[in-house]
Amino acid sequence: MSTPPDPRTEEGQDRPWQVPSWVDPVVAQATGIVGGPLGRYAVVGGRGLAGVAAAVVLLGALMLGLGVWQKGHCLMKGWSTPDQFWRSCYSDVAVVHASSPLAERALPWVGEGAATGTAPLSGVAMWLLAVVSPRAGGGLASQQWVLALWALVAMVLLAVAVVALVALCPTRPWRAAHLAASPVLALLALVSTDLLGVTLMVLGLWAWRRDRPWVAGLLLGLALLVRPFPLLVLAAIVMLAARRGRLLPALQAVVGTVLGALLVLLPLVSVQPEALTAAQQWWGQPAGYGALQMVPRLLGLSVPTGLTTAVAVGGWPLALMLGWRWTAPDRPGGAPGVEQVAALMLLVVALTATSLSVQSGLWVLPFLALSSVPWSRHLVWALVEALTFVTTWLHIAYASDPGRGLPPDAYAVVVVLRAAAWTWLLWEVARAPHRPAHRPAPTSTPVRTVSPS
Incomplete structure (x- = not known):
């Protein structure tokens, strides 16, 4: 009698899509808490792509719940300086609300404590949170409300992004977990409103x-x-x-x-x-937190701000030139996809930027979800992002208490390490084999017939 093909191998062509616990050893180990990897004869995809999306969204809800827990000290005690840095629970959503006109339900760019560096759509989003919040003013109660509201909005945005990623990768829908189940999401989703931009970008790719x-x-x-x-x-x-x-x-x-x-x-x-001042503010400014250009200043060297700006501006045409070369039809490995070319250009822009805030890591997650980078590499990069997350706040708090904070030379090492991690990971995304999107195979499991040998 002939042996039917194992659906866990490439010969098992009847599988509706690739199952991570069959092909990724990290995922296989992680499934131990729910009984281990799927068995050889498990029916995969019986509920279609909607079932996969629902499962990934639930994972995302868990990570956002961890994010709320991580902000718990500030959520209960308030966002005071430097305590919010020692506890690593800083959040633009709560801090900018209390220190800007948002506390009075006004747009944030004009008035006492104006948040001139806030991006246009981010400012509008935080203003809408302030408008719908039942508590006005800059007290702890109003901060708690806006952060709780943003957590709910973030859950909706994450669900939308997951559905879009599943639709973009119908034969590998579980890759959306690179966004929803990433430890980076738990750390960064509530720091700012960047998840709004990330979701819009994913929807743009879907469209x-x-x-x-x-x-x-x-x-x-x-x-x-x-x-x-x-x-x-x-x-x-x-x-x-x-x-x-x-x-x-x-x-x-x-x-x-x-x-x-x-x-x-x-x-x-x-x-x-004044809402446009955010787009102009970086011009002529010294290098900020997280930027590779900040390393000389951290080491005590003087760098003209004009040179810093010139490097940041020059990074964009350099990125475009490399991107154009990467799309050449004769490139080894075949024609790349949009996400691969964008990842390569993002790497150049990030390395030459005047600032690379901790929440910038959120923008990398969709590229991981659309590539074939394994979870082992994702988690190594996430570990470096977590280190950057903690050390950035400790370095900011160094001015308040040098005995407890992180000195500049130590922070410089972390910034260089993060730049190396971004280079390694985004290069892996850029050179990963491109798999054009196509429709999934039927989700019903066909009946195999066993013929006599």
Whole structure:
């Protein structure tokens, strides 16, 4: 009698999609708490992609719950300085709310304690949280409310991002766990409103894959009002479209991006023109926390701010040139995908940036979910991000108590280590084999017939 193929191997072509516990040893070990990896004859995908998405969203809810727990000290005692740094529970959402006009349910860019460095869409999001919060003012109760509201919004945003990632990778839907189940998410999701931009960027990629360039551009235009990283995704879209002779959809995406940004900026600037100061603030500023350019200053060297700005500005055309070369049709390994080209350009921009805040790590997670990087490498990088998370707050608190805080030379070592981790991981994403999105196989398990030998 012939032996039926093992669905855990490449010969098992009847599987609806790849199961992580069969192919990733880290995931196989982690499943021990729920009974171990799936067995050889387990029915996988009986509930379709919706079941996978629901399971991953539940994992995301667990990680966000851990994030709330990690902020617990500040949530109960308040965000006081330097205590919030010793406890590593700082959050822009709560601190900016109490120290800016947001406390009075006003936009944050004008008035006493104006948050001039807040990105346009981030400021609008925090203003909406302040408006719907039942408690106004800058007291602890109002901070608790806005952080709790943001945690709920973050859960919705994460669910939307997970569904989009599952739709983007229908044959490997569990890869969405690289976003939802990452330890980085637990640490960073409540630090700022960056998860809003990350979700919009993922939706923009989803729309582009579904041949909706106008919608993709609109979503990317909104996302770049949180951070400029989505511009790299747009650039990757344009480059690959140009290589493949699809200039019209690329142009539609570019125009859609402009319209998406103007959709927020025009009404916002008409009410509060100072909202644009965030885009101008980095110009002429010394290197900030997390940036590789900050290392010389940490070591006591004087670096002209003009040189710092020039390096940051020069990083963008350098990233575009490398991205264009990466899309060459004769590149070894075949044509890359949008996420691979964008990851390579993100690496260059991150290494030359004037600032690379702790929450910047959130923007790496979608690229991991869309690549074939294994969990072992993800967790090594996450460990470095966690180290950066803790040491950044300790270095900030060094000014309050040098005996307890992290001195500049020690923080410089962490910054260099983080730059190395980003380089290693994003390079792995950029050179990973590209698997074009395609429809999953039927989710029903076919009946095998055993023929006599």
